[in-house]
Amino acid sequence: MATGHVALDSTGVEAGEPVSNSTEEPYEAARRPVINDFSIQVATVNGSGSQSANIILLRSIFGMGIPVSGKNLFPSNIAGLPTWYTIRASKQGYVARKEEIDVLVALNAETAKEDILALPAGSVAIYEEAANLKQYRNDVICYPVPFDKLTAAACPEAKLRKLVKNMIYVGVVAKLISLDLNVVEAAVRRQFAKKQKAADLNWAAIQAGYDYATQSITKQDPFALERMHATDGKIIIDGNAAAALGALFAGVTVVTWYPITPSSSVVEQLIGYLKKYRVEPDGKASFAVVQAEDELAAVGMVLGAGWAGARSMTATSGPGISLMAEFVGLGYFTELPGVIFDIQRVGPSTGLPTRTSQGDILSVATLSHGDTKHVMLLPASVKECFEFAGAAFDLTERLQTPIFVLSDLDLGMNNWMSEPFEYPEKPLDRGKVLTAEDLKRLGGFARYKDVDGDGIPYRTLPGTDHPLAAYFVRGSGHNERAVYTEKPDDYQNLMERLNRKFETARTLVPAPVVVQTGKSKIGLIAYGTSDFAVTESRDQMKKEYGVETDYLRIRAFPFTREVHEFVASHERVYVIEQNRDAQMLSLLKLDLPAAEAVKLRSIRHFNGLPIDARSVTNALVIEENL
Amino acid sequence: MATTTAPTPKVNRLGLPAIDYRGSKTTLCAGCGHNAISERIIDAFYEMGVKSERVIKLSGIGCSSKSPAYFLSRSHGFNSVHGRMPSVATGALLANKTVQAIGVSGDGDTASIGMGQFAHLMRRNLPLIYIIEDNGVYGLTKGQFSATADLGSKLKTGVINDLPPIDTCALAIQLGATFVGRSFSGDKKQLTAMLKAAVAHKGTVMLDVISPCVTFNDHEGSTKSYKYMQEHEEAISEAGFVPFFEDIAIDYDAGTTYDVTMHDGSHLHLRKLHDSYNPTDRVAAVKALMEAHDRNEVLTGVFYIDTEKPNFTDLLNLADEPLATLPQERTRPSKEVLAEIMSKLA
DSSP, rough: OTTHHHHHHOOOTTTTOOOOOOOOSSSSSOOOEESEEEEEEEEEEEEEEEEEHHHHOOOHHTTTTTOOEEEEEOOOSSSSSSSEEEEEEEEEESSSSOOSSSSEEEETTTTTHHHHHOOTOOOEEEEEEEGOGGGGGSSSSSEEEHHHHHHHOOOOGGHHHHHHHHHHHHHHHHHHHOOHHHHHHHHHHHHHOOOOHHHHHHEEEEHHHHHHHHHHHOOSSEOOOOOOOTTTOEEEEEHHHHHHHHHHHHHHHEEEEOOOOTTTTHHHHHHHHHHHHHHHSSSOOOEEEESSSSHHHHHHHHHHHHTTTTOEEEEEEEHHHHHHHHHHHHHHHHOOOEEEEEEEOOOTTTTTEEOHHHHHHHHHHSSSSSSSSEEEOOOHHHHHHHHHHHHHHHHHHHHHHHHEEEEEHHHHSSSSOOOOOOOSSSSOOOSSSHHHHHHHHOOOOOTTSSSSSSSSEEEOTTOOOTTOOOEEEEOOOOOOOOOOOEEEEEEEHHHHHHHHHHHHHHHOOOOOOEEOSSSOOOOEETTTTHHHHHHHHHHHHHHOOOOEEEEEOOOEEOOHHHHHHHHHTTTTEEEEEESOOOHHHHHHHHHSSHHHHTTEEEEEEESSSOBBBHHHHHHHHHHTTT | OOOOOOOOOOOTTTTBBGGGGGOOOOOOOTTHHHHHHHHHHHHHHHHOOOOOGGGGEOOOOSSHHGGGGBBBBBBBEEOOOOTTTTHHHHHHHOOOTTTEEEEEEHHHHHHHTTTHHHHHHHHHHHHOEEEEOSSEETTTTTTTEOSSSSOOOOHHHHHHHBSOOOOHHHHHHHHOOOOEEEEETHHHHHHHHHHHHHHOOOOEEEEEEEEOTTTTTTTTOOSSSHEEEEEEEEEEEEEEEHHHHOOOOOOTTTTEEEEOOTSSSEEEEESSSSTTOTTHHHHHHHOOOOHHHHHTTEEEEEEOOOSOOOOHHHHTTOOOSOOOGOHHHHHOOOHHHHHHHHHHOO
């Protein structure tokens, strides 16, 4: 896809001007082959059914044992607007977005010119013959393909041609990059597992594309695949499905939601799993799912269910988070459990609803009015989406406070390779709940009393059959016995205990992942999906500039001891994140001693596309005067 | 020789005295209609022999929403946020469908800020008794009009209401509530009978109870004052309630009285006071309400009842036991299930 400055920087060609008729070939056919290390971008029109084709390509590369990642850059639209799918094969296992495209499949006439102009020199463009894109670039290897003609021949039914055309490019690309056809067929059969006819038709189209490329295209580019074994035993899944599975295996019982991109597929996929795995032998459900009237109601239901003892959750994105603000403050102040997944997208307001960001960090950390603060878990892989979903339910019941899991569109809606998820062997932690028997033994309880010194009080569940079980939840001032009070000391004691509870949270949340040599003065801090780019950038820094960096990946707020130690042990610490206002850096500043806070520097990426390694490296090079 | 025995305190079918159903001391104004409603709730739950421990009581924000603290002190209570008690009640009842739920709201809490959640609560037919303590003004913020205030009614400050009222009963009927009525906090007999029937009903019960605000809306020119209600209340039916555990045969005239069999076997007898009255006909009910408005009457009674429509927890086909406390064996699928899912993703 064209990203403005990149188009000009990489080609030097003024957009819109055809290149003068030159007969020179600026590239050499005998370039050194580039094996298992390139990216493919498919530009199509939203609603044209290209998603299946792209997944087949992704799955085929995965099936050849080559590390691969896919990113769908789609518009907020049902049909008609441009969409791009990028697939990156990387023998080193890098899965961050790569800015440069090596192979373009330009099938959207509307963006085709822009798309080819954005390519770096020496890359490949595959396009509909009639579009004659070669006129715009003489430094790009062009493979015009008569897609329409091939499609018509492969698919007698006119109304299916739009879909089948996508498979033609799969075939052409398969031939050009040396995909194993057996692996491709397996991917097709998998994609259309329940539709034999569709599988046959699509497979035939792929073969037609493959045959055309074999007979009519002379390969001039260096990009090719060779079999590896780096994906053996791995799975492919999107982050939202992983989060849904995490909730399923955490024993979620009440799920409420209001549809919003990019979070809808968390609940949609969870519904699928619940229906399959949580209907009891008598046909009844061990779960309830409610599509609420809005996010206010969704979170109200979550807290009501949490109060009554259920493992409850909702999933939303930025605008929904804003709507939940008041209720979440009540949840914090009255100490109710509930899990809220925030699949972040670009704001403010509607923003870029189908693009990714890490822009909700600050607003979630202190969501609501008054002195509130919330525990946030920050997964950086599909595996962590699964694991942190489980952890969130244990933490919310243990801490009796709403817990947020902050994923983002990139992680949530894209497909990622992963080690298979491990079964959670630890029993569910249902927290400090007193039963009628406990009350008989204890002779009563005080709902908001800090009995254990960890700031976490004991609770009873509504319906507990004991005359002393009841207490009154109120958002207004309350004392240890949950009785209404406006006394200054009562309020202050309550707020201080909530602070002690937050300190306890610090010891329970996932610790950061630290990669430290002990020699470097430069520390990098990142979280969530910025991890992929930072990991790759650290290698670039070492390889290209000989600079070693240490790295800490934050996995939760409040920050654990290790974060303080990491900052203390480095001279300069770069906080890399995907928002404009350096939100995590701001949170760190609030938490760190002043002498440490001054070490923090910011690297930000916030154009709606996932952060890439080169952007991080370039920023580091400037900051470090390399 | 004369012997004296201590008088046996009056108890209900659970052997509990009425005092066990009380709450803490009210902090509302003396004479507030809401206090009378709390008394009637205590009466109804006592007389029905409901175990308070098995009840949850919820509210939003406002004077009305303070009142759950003043009844059933052995019940778990939840004073939530303004206009959004329905969602909290929904979540709680999904977590534990075995408890009896009562929610108290006000006219501001329901008809303005809470309109969205009110509408969807009615639609879902959640098994909840939803009471609007309706006085036409915002009391806690000192006397602004609410959306149920009648056109032309006057505030103490002389401000005239120039917008039409929302009839929460007509709305509730249209939206799918299965038990809709209006009463008056001063009408002890009618309100108690309706509340007892509400306890026996297993869907959403929407009771709009006119409850005068003695401080801000009980003056001349108010249409929610004690005096106005005495002069303008018009009962469409008379409610008699026979609980399932009382073996009483009541003579009633089938030509003038509807006998409604409740879910628990109790009977609600609704004696017609208006010729056109039919509590099973939604259209007739809404028509009667509209016509009463035009006549400046405050129509009371049970307007509509449907004991057949499945409630929300039935609709979701929930397990019999509370979801909240299902054991881990029933909520966390097995290791084999995860292995199966993983193998499909490989």
